[in-house]
Amino acid sequence: MDITFSHRNLLGIEGLRVDEIRSILTAAKAFREISRREIKKVPTLRGKTIINLFFEPSTRTRTSFELAAKRLSADAVNISSSTSSVTKGETLLDTARNLQAMHPNLIILRHSRAGAPHFLAKHIDAPIINAGDGAHEHPTQALLDLFTMEETLRDVKGKTIGIVGDIKHSRVARSNILLLSKMGARVTICGPPTLIPRRIEAMGVTVATDLDAILPSLDIIMMLRIQLERQERGLFPSLDEYARFYGLNRQRLNTCKENILVMHPGPVNRGVELAPDVADGGHSVILDQVENGLALRMALLYILCRGKHHDS
Amino acid sequence: MDITFSHRNLLGIEGLRVDEIRSILTAAKAFREISRREIKKVPTLRGKTIINLFFEPSTRTRTSFELAAKRLSADAVNISSSTSSVTKGETLLDTARNLQAMHPNLIILRHSRAGAPHFLAKHIDAPIINAGDGAHEHPTQALLDLFTMEETLRDVKGKTIGIVGDIKHSRVARSNILLLSKMGARVTICGPPTLIPRRIEAMGVTVATDLDAILPSLDIIMMLRIQLERQERGLFPSLDEYARFYGLNRQRLNTCKENILVMHPGPVNRGVELAPDVADGGHSVILDQVENGLALRMALLYILCRGKHHDS
Amino acid sequence: MDITFSHRNLLGIEGLRVDEIRSILTAAKAFREISRREIKKVPTLRGKTIINLFFEPSTRTRTSFELAAKRLSADAVNISSSTSSVTKGETLLDTARNLQAMHPNLIILRHSRAGAPHFLAKHIDAPIINAGDGAHEHPTQALLDLFTMEETLRDVKGKTIGIVGDIKHSRVARSNILLLSKMGARVTICGPPTLIPRRIEAMGVTVATDLDAILPSLDIIMMLRIQLERQERGLFPSLDEYARFYGLNRQRLNTCKENILVMHPGPVNRGVELAPDVADGGHSVILDQVENGLALRMALLYILCRGKHHDS
Numbered sequence: 001m002d003i004t005f006s007h008r009n010l011l012g013i014e015g016l017r018v019d020e021i022r023s024i025l026t027a028a029k030a031f032r033e034i035s036r037r038e039i040k041k042v043p044t045l046r047g048k049t050i051i052n053l054f055f056e057p058s059t060r061t062r063t064s065f066e067l068a069a070k071r072l073s074a075d076a077v078n079i080s081s082s083t084s085s086v087t088k089g090e091t092l093l094d095t096a097r098n099l100q101a102m103h104p105n106l107i108i109l110r111h112s113r114a115g116a117p118h119f120l121a122k123h124i125d126a127p128i129i130n131a132g133d134g135a136h137e138h139p140t141q142a143l144l145d146l147f148t149m150e151e152t153l154r155d156v157k158g159k160t161i162g163i164v165g166d167i168k169h170s171r172v173a174r175s176n177i178l179l180l181s182k183m184g185a186r187v188t189i190c191g192p193p194t195l196i197p198r199r200i201e202a203m204g205v206t207v208a209t210d211l212d213a214i215l216p217s218l219d220i221i222m223m224l225r226i227q228l229e230r231q232e233r234g235l236f237p238s239l240d241e242y243a244r245f246y247g248l249n250r251q252r253l254n255t256c257k258e259n260i261l262v263m264h265p266g267p268v269n270r271g272v273e274l275a276p277d278v279a280d281g282g283h284s285v286i287l288d289q290v291e292n293g294l295a296l297r298m299a300l301l302y303i304l305c306r307g308k309h310h311d312s
Numbered sequence: 313m314d315i316t317f318s319h320r321n322l323l324g325i326e327g328l329r330v331d332e333i334r335s336i337l338t339a340a341k342a343f344r345e346i347s348r349r350e351i352k353k354v355p356t357l358r359g360k361t362i363i364n365l366f367f368e369p370s371t372r373t374r375t376s377f378e379l380a381a382k383r384l385s386a387d388a389v390n391i392s393s394s395t396s397s398v399t400k401g402e403t404l405l406d407t408a409r410n411l412q413a414m415h416p417n418l419i420i421l422r423h424s425r426a427g428a429p430h431f432l433a434k435h436i437d438a439p440i441i442n443a444g445d446g447a448h449e450h451p452t453q454a455l456l457d458l459f460t461m462e463e464t465l466r467d468v469k470g471k472t473i474g475i476v477g478d479i480k481h482s483r484v485a486r487s488n489i490l491l492l493s494k495m496g497a498r499v500t501i502c503g504p505p506t507l508i509p510r511r512i513e514a515m516g517v518t519v520a521t522d523l524d525a526i527l528p529s530l531d532i533i534m535m536l537r538i539q540l541e542r543q544e545r546g547l548f549p550s551l552d553e554y555a556r557f558y559g560l561n562r563q564r565l566n567t568c569k570e571n572i573l574v575m576h577p578g579p580v581n582r583g584v585e586l587a588p589d590v591a592d593g594g595h596s597v598i599l600d601q602v603e604n605g606l607a608l609r610m611a612l613l614y615i616l617c618r619g620k621h622h623d624s
Numbered sequence: 625m626d627i628t629f630s631h632r633n634l635l636g637i638e639g640l641r642v643d644e645i646r647s648i649l650t651a652a653k654a655f656r657e658i659s660r661r662e663i664k665k666v667p668t669l670r671g672k673t674i675i676n677l678f679f680e681p682s683t684r685t686r687t688s689f690e691l692a693a694k695r696l697s698a699d700a701v702n703i704s705s706s707t708s709s710v711t712k713g714e715t716l717l718d719t720a721r722n723l724q725a726m727h728p729n730l731i732i733l734r735h736s737r738a739g740a741p742h743f744l745a746k747h748i749d750a751p752i753i754n755a756g757d758g759a760h761e762h763p764t765q766a767l768l769d770l771f772t773m774e775e776t777l778r779d780v781k782g783k784t785i786g787i788v789g790d791i792k793h794s795r796v797a798r799s800n801i802l803l804l805s806k807m808g809a810r811v812t813i814c815g816p817p818t819l820i821p822r823r824i825e826a827m828g829v830t831v832a833t834d835l836d837a838i839l840p841s842l843d844i845i846m847m848l849r850i851q852l853e854r855q856e857r858g859l860f861p862s863l864d865e866y867a868r869f870y871g872l873n874r875q876r877l878n879t880c881k882e883n884i885l886v887m888h889p890g891p892v893n894r895g896v897e898l899a900p901d902v903a904d905g906g907h908s909v910i911l912d913q914v915e916n917g918l919a920l921r922m923a924l925l926y927i928l929c930r931g932k933h934h935d936s
Contacts, residue, residue: 039359047663351671601727
């Protein structure tokens with residue numbers, strides 16, 4: 001496979017070139033076939049060690065990376081820690097240096113602190129994949145989202161994509177805005193004013209607070225998961241209220257373009273940001289996102305474990 | 313291996329035919345040899361993905377299934393969740409659909425809600441093994457128990473088997489009653505009246521509350537684990553009291569048939585339902601149950617991953 | 625590989641002969657090369673089952689053993705339990721007997737109770753590696769420490785090694801004292817009087833309470849991790865106070881021999897027992913300890929899984 005990718009790590013969408021992104025997507029498409037076979041395994045990464053280092057719980061993302069590693073015949077080791085026991089950067093660094101001394105070929109890091117993977121990447125040799133750092137970036141999610149969009153629409157260039165919900169605390173939104181803008185799409189974000197970051201327009205997005213007003217213009221709508229704890233902090237009045245203004249239901253879907261794609265990074269709060277019949281309906285590509293996510297991660301493990309990198 | 317088994321899933325003992333049960337046991341006997349070899353591994357399920365999805369903690373059963381998968385060269389992934397985070401059927405379904413999108417070959421489910429595996433089986437493609445659903449069924453436990461009985465007694469037909477303890481809350485008891493009746497054995501259940509379900513006679517069992525009275529008639533006695541929390545709810549007065557009336561000790565064993573088999577699904581409360589010297593004595597086949605359980609699970613993984621099923 | 629090792633288990637340093645220790649170290653050196661290769665995996669233990677049975681949490685040691693098993697192609701299964709649920713010896717024994725019935729080739733046990741691995745070894749067939757038992761022994765840590773020392777100094781015979789900190793509660797200290805004395809080194813222990821066990825001189829060590837007084841005599845200094853909970857029990861006044869009297873900083877390092885080695889079993893309390901610049905400085909071999917630990921464990925898994933043992 002001919003891969004264009006000149007980085008040691010995948011820390012974020014920032015810094016990736018368009019041809020590199022295209023290269024990842026092409027590889028992902030090839031790797032997706034493996035999971036559809038009778039024998040879902042290739043010897044590509046036999047004898048490589050891949051560490052899932054998760055300081056925040058995440059069954060889905062961890063499982064996706066673990067299966068990606070195993071289907072490439074790598075040895076996968078899971079390490080989960082409550083963030084409470086690792087509060088200082090020195091301790092995170094010590095943990096990583098210790099792992100480094102065991103000669104892993106790649107470390108996948110999820111951490112509640114923005115910048116944690118970048119910090120690690122400066123200090124250790126093994127390539128790092130950022131599997132989510134605080135409210136900063138979640139680049140594999142954005143890449144799998146783009147992969148899913150382009151599998152249906154061919155090219156996102158010129159398309160209009162709405163991202164709806166808690167933009168302020170969402171690394172998924174942030175990585176998607178960076179990626180989709182880079183690929184030539186128009187991004188409209190929409191949510192309660194309390195959940196929209198100030199000066200977000202500087203990222204090149206259009207900002208809306210009225211969901212109904214933007215629906216007819218969208219080719220793709222990405223609904224974000226609302227976190228119950230935001231409500232407790234008074235950022236929105238109630239889940240019912242939230243659903244009434246920002247939930248995507250059948251009635252609202254009827255005002256959208258005929259071929260609109262409905263996406264969600266999961267897990268869905270059914271009946272809150274997404275009505276069950278919409279989540280399970282013909283426009284939803286939520287489960288494609290999951291399948292594509294595994295393929296995309298196989299592609300990234302392959303690319304970063306090859307050992308030919310130029311800068312970080 | 314010539315297997316007679318026409319189901320996509322193993323959800324319970326109900327619905328299995330006698331020839332299918334015999335077929336599983338024959339396969340289990342063949343697979344048991346693998347774990348006794350120097351090299352305890354065959355390539356049978358190489359490239360298959362098996363997910364242990366446990367919503368209740370269980371080191372033993374999870375380990376048994378995990379080893380079964382690994383000795384068949386399958387890739388095993390463990391997912392544990394506290395039930396608290398997954399209380400609604402929709403959420404369980406979403407979890408399973410997400411897993412399904414990663415193309416597993418089989419999902420092993422343990423869940424505190426009766427019927428959870430049946431619900432899943434209706435909605436997803438991967439075969440499901442019920443590893444315990446509430447107080448409903450635990451079919452692999454019953455099958456390994458039968459396997460163990462027949463390894464010693466040849467055939468349970470016409471034999472009398474006592475199941476002693478908390479019948480009311482026990483999925484082990486329920487699956488065993490269904491299975492043993494189907495195989496032509498006579499089942500006598502025995503326990504405190506508060507722990508015997510009403511109308512249990514409809515399942516074809518004899519009901520007793522006086523353990524001493526039934527002991528001489530039994531070919532096999534299966535002691536159930538008493539759960540401390542039942543006492544807290546006032547269902548029996550104390551562990552001492554329980555042991556006095558329903559514990560199997562040496563003195564009681566002496567009133568049994570000479571070749572009686574003593575069984576327990578584990579883990580044993582030593583000194584409560586089973587005296588230590590009886591648990592470790594010559595009549596006990598408790599550790600055979602464990603060895604046979606692993607073999608039985610290898611057989612089931614093999615049968616259900618072959619991909620030839622007819623109905624569910 | 626020609627191995628001199630006549631035990632079924634590795635329960636402690638006590639009972640090992642010098643030629644056996646040399647044999648383990650020679651094997652470890654050979655196995656270390658595997659982790660430095662492109663393909664970090666050999667088929668040596670294919671089809672063997674290795675169980676990590678950890679009743680105390682330990683990410684580092686568990687990961688080291690898990691990677692050791694995987695790089696030798698063994699199947700590794702992790703079992704973690706809070707000690708709270710397993711308080712009685714009978715229960716530990718039942719757990720182990722159940723595992724034994726699944727035909728593991730080796731069980732690695734960490735337990736809060738001194739003697740737990742010895743107890744198990746008497747009752748089950750699978751070889752046991754003690755991965756730490758209470759304040760008693762942690763033999764693989766001592767062996768990897770010795771391996772690390774000898775990689776730099778050739779031979780510890782005649783060298784003076786200081787072990788500094790909470791000697792009283794440290795299984796690392798205890799195993800190292802036994803091992804280093806056996807190999808002909810001189811051991812000086814040093815710490816607050818409240819953290820030095822009575823009659824420790826009987827083990828052949830020199831006891832000191834003034835760190836500054838002993839520094840110039842040491843060839844190697846091993847700093848132990850101080851546990852915060854010891855302070856809560858009043859065994860030392862404060863972390864600051866502890867660091868002032870027993871922490872190794874740059875100033876103190878300057879009073880040491882020019883080629884002194886600085887060791888620590890990890891994880892380091894930076895700024896307490898070890899100043900950050902000393903932990904990361906040119907005298908520190910802390911990360912070599914980690915790399916060597918994995919190699920040493922590969923060697924032990926290989927030696928104990930061969931199946932040729934004479935006594936226990």
